[in-house]
Amino acid sequence: MKTETRAPGRALTIKVLRHNPADPDSQPQWASFELEEYEGMTLFIALNEIRDRFAPDLQYDFVCRAGICGSCGMVVNGRPGLACRTLTSTLPAEITLAPLPLFKLIGDLSVDTGEWMRGMSERLETWVHEQTTPDIHALEERMEPELAEEIYELDRCIECGCCIAACGTARMREDFVGAVGLNKIARFRLDPRDQRTDADFYQVIGDDNGVFGCMSLLGCHDVCPKDLPLQTQIAFIRRKMVTVS
Amino acid sequence: MKNSLLPARLDLAQSITGLVLAVFMAFHLIFDSSILLGAGAFDFVSGALEGKLIFGEKIPLITTAVVLVVFAIFIAHAGLAMRKFPQNARQYRTFRTHMKEMRHGDTSLWWLQIWTGFAMFFLASVHLYIIMTQPQTIGPAGSAYRIVFEWKWPLYLLLTVAVVLHAAVGLYRLAVKWGWFEGKDPNRRRKTLKKAVWIVTAVYLTMSLAALGAFVHIGLTGQDHFGTVVEGLGS
Numbered sequence: 001m002k003t004e005t006r007a008p009g010r011a012l013t014i015k016v017l018r019h020n021p022a023d024p025d026s027q028p029q030w031a032s033f034e035l036e037e038y039e040g041m042t043l044f045i046a047l048n049e050i051r052d053r054f055a056p057d058l059q060y061d062f063v064c065r066a067g068i069c070g071s072c073g074m075v076v077n078g079r080p081g082l083a084c085r086t087l088t089s090t091l092p093a094e095i096t097l098a099p100l101p102l103f104k105l106i107g108d109l110s111v112d113t114g115e116w117m118r119g120m121s122e123r124l125e126t127w128v129h130e131q132t133t134p135d136i137h138a139l140e141e142r143m144e145p146e147l148a149e150e151i152y153e154l155d156r157c158i159e160c161g162c163c164i165a166a167c168g169t170a171r172m173r174e175d176f177v178g179a180v181g182l183n184k185i186a187r188f189r190l191d192p193r194d195q196r197t198d199a200d201f202y203q204v205i206g207d208d209n210g211v212f213g214c215m216s217l218l219g220c221h222d223v224c225p226k227d228l229p230l231q232t233q234i235a236f237i238r239r240k241m242v243t244v245s
Numbered sequence: 246m247k248n249s250l251l252p253a254r255l256d257l258a259q260s261i262t263g264l265v266l267a268v269f270m271a272f273h274l275i276f277d278s279s280i281l282l283g284a285g286a287f288d289f290v291s292g293a294l295e296g297k298l299i300f301g302e303k304i305p306l307i308t309t310a311v312v313l314v315v316f317a318i319f320i321a322h323a324g325l326a327m328r329k330f331p332q333n334a335r336q337y338r339t340f341r342t343h344m345k346e347m348r349h350g351d352t353s354l355w356w357l358q359i360w361t362g363f364a365m366f367f368l369a370s371v372h373l374y375i376i377m378t379q380p381q382t383i384g385p386a387g388s389a390y391r392i393v394f395e396w397k398w399p400l401y402l403l404l405t406v407a408v409v410l411h412a413a414v415g416l417y418r419l420a421v422k423w424g425w426f427e428g429k430d431p432n433r434r435r436k437t438l439k440k441a442v443w444i445v446t447a448v449y450l451t452m453s454l455a456a457l458g459a460f461v462h463i464g465l466t467g468q469d470h471f472g473t474v475v476e477g478l479g480s
Contacts, residue, residue: 070443078346148380168352172336172345203248208328212252215329217352218435235424238256245253 008095009037014046014059017098020107030096031055043083043097044072047109059107067225070160073100074109080162083109084224100165102174109166113161124204126184128194146161154187154233156226163230166219175209179220179230186233189240201237202244207221211238254326260419262322266420267412271316274409274449278456284385286471308380316373326362350439351421354414361411368404372397385463386449386477393464398457405453415445 011037019028033050044062051058063069065084072083075098077091088095103111134140163179170176174223185205188194205211214234221230276294278289295303331337344352371436375391376383382391392398417438420426459470468474 029393075346079350111251124296166347166349168340168343168347168355171339172331197388202253206248207252210252212256212294214422215355216418217355218421219349222349229431231435232424232427233422235422235427239423242253242257242285245257 009039009041011035012037012046012088013094014050015096016050016055016108017096018058018108019105020104022107027133032206037088037093039089041088043074043086043088043095044077046088046095047083047097048136049091058109060109061111068158070113070158070225072096073111073113073160073162073165073225075100075165080165080223081181082160082162085225092100100161102164105159106122111161113159113231116161116164117159117180121184122180124177124181125158126181126188128188128191129191129196129200131195141193147190151187151190152226153189154183157183157187157228158226160225162223162225163220163243165225168217168219169215173209173213177205178211178212178233179228180239181213182234183228183230186237189237198240202241204239206241206244211241215239246472250327254329255443259322259325259328260422261299262318262325264419265318266315266322267416270408271449274405274453274456278452280385280388280456280463282460282464283471284473284475287385287388288399295380295383303381305380305383307436308383309377312373312377312380316377318454319369321374323362323366327459330359330363339385351418354418358418361407361414364403367398368407371400384477385460385469385475389460389475390455390465390478391461401457402454405457407451409446409453411451411466413442416445417442464480 014033014035015030017028018031018035020026035046035049044065047058047060057095060074061071062084063071066081067085071080073080074083075081075096076083076086077096080100082096097109099105099111100107100113102116103113103116105111108122157180159180161180164170167176167178170178180231182205185201188196189201207213211234216234218231221228221233224230275286276290279290279322292298292303295307297303313362331340340356344356375397380389392401418440421435424431426434428439463475464478467478
C-alpha cells in the first residue's frame with residue numbers, strides 16, 4: 001500500500017514586529033521565524049504554528065478563522081489584511097507581519113479596534129434614529145427584499161480596521177472617520193426606519209474629518225476583505241452631502 | 246454645534262476649478278501643438294484665438310483677459326488643494342512611510358499630484374505672468390525667441406511634464422471621487438479609467454514635447470521643420 005508523502009513546501013521566513021506595551025522594558029523589534037509551507041496554509045495557521053513551536057507568548061487575535069469576525073486584521077507585507085483569509089501561497093517567501101497602525105496596541109499583532117470603532121460609532125451615531133418609541137409587541141414594518149439586500153450589503157462590514165490602516169488620510173489625520181464610518185452612514189441613510197435627513201447626516205460627516213476629508217486614495221476599497229463597495233458609497237455620500245450645502 | 250456648509254463648498258470648488266483647468270489645458274496644449282503643422286498653422290491658431298477672424302487683426306488684450314481669469318482659477322485651485330497637503334513633518338513622514346509600505350497605485354498617484362502641483366505653484370506662475378503681460382509676443386517667431394533666447398525651454402519642459410501628469414491624474418481622481426462613469430462594474434471601469442490616464446498622458450506628453458522641440462528648432466534655425474522661414478525672430 002502506498003503512503004502519500006507531502007512534497008516539501010517553500011521555506012518561509014515570517015518576520016513579526018513584536019512589542020509588549022505593558023512591559024516597560026519592551027522595545028519594538030522584528031522576530032524572525034522559519035516555517036515550511038504546505039498547501040492551504042493561511043497566515044493564521046502559520047501564526048499558530050509559530051506560537052506552538054517557537055513563541056508561546058506571541059499575541060495575535062482570532063475568533064472565527066473564516067473572515068467573519070474581523071479580529072485577525074494585521075499589516076501583511078505593508079498592506080492590511082486578515083490573517084485567516086490570506087494564503088501564504090499568495091505571498092513571497094519572506095513575509096512581514098505588523099500590527100494595524102492607529103489602533104491601541106495590546107501586544108505584538110493584537111490591537112484594540114473596539115475602542116476606535118466605539119468612538120467612531122458614538123461620534124457618527126451609527127444606530128437607527130426613530131422619532132417614536134417602537135412598539136416591541138407589534139410586527140416590524142415590512143421592507144422590500146431589494147432594499148433589505150442593499151442594506152445588508154453594507155452591513156457586511158466586520159469592523160476589522162483594515163480600511164483605516166490602509167487610508168493615507170486617516171494615517172495623517174487621526175480624527176478622520178474613514179471608510180468604515182462613511183459606509184455606516186451610507187447604511188443608515190438607506191434604512192427607512194432611520195428618520196434622519198441628509199441635513200442631519202451632514203452634521204456628523206459634513207466636515208474635513210468626515211466625507212470632505214476623504215482624498216479618494218481608495219486604499220480602503222482595495223484592501224477591504226469583505227469587498228464592500230466603498231468607492232461607490234463614499235462618492236455617493238459625498239454627492240449627497242454636497243447637495244445639502 | 247452645527248457643521249458649517251463651508252467644507253462642502255470648498256470641496257466642490259476644488260473639484261470644479263481643477264476640472265476647468267484640466268479642460269483648459271487639454272485645449273491649450275492642442276493649440277500649442279499646431280506648431281507641429283508648421284509656423285503658418287500656429288500663426289493661424291494664435292491669431293484666431295486673439296480674435297483675428299472676427300476683428301480682422303489680433304487683439305492681444307483677449308489673451309491677457311483669458312490668462313487673468315485662468316490665473317485666478319489657478320490660484321484658487323492651488324489654495325484649495327493646499328488644505329490636503331501634509332501640514333507638518335509628522336504628517337509628511339507618516340504618509341511617505343505609509344505609501345512606501347502599501348505600494349498602492351492610487352495612494353502613490355496622490356503623492357505624484359502633490360509634487361506636480363507644488364512644482365506648478367512656481368512654474369505655471371512664471372508662465373502665466375509672462376503671457377499675461379506680453380501677449381503681443383505670441384506667434385511662431387516670438388514664442389520661439391522666448392523659448393530659446395530667453396531660456397524658457399527648461400521651464401516649459403518641466404511645466405509640460407508636471408501639468409500633463411497633474412491634469413490626467415487629476416481627471417481620473419475626480420471621476421473616482423464623485424463616482425462618475427462607474428457603470429455597472431465600478432472596479433473594471435476604474436481599471437479602464439486608469440489605463441486611459443496613461444494613454445492620455447503619453448499622447449499629450451509626446452505631442453507637447455514635440456511642439457516644444459519644434460519651437461526650439463525655429464529658434465535655432467530660423468525656420469520651421471518644413472523649411473518655411475519664420476520672419477521676425479529676435480524682434
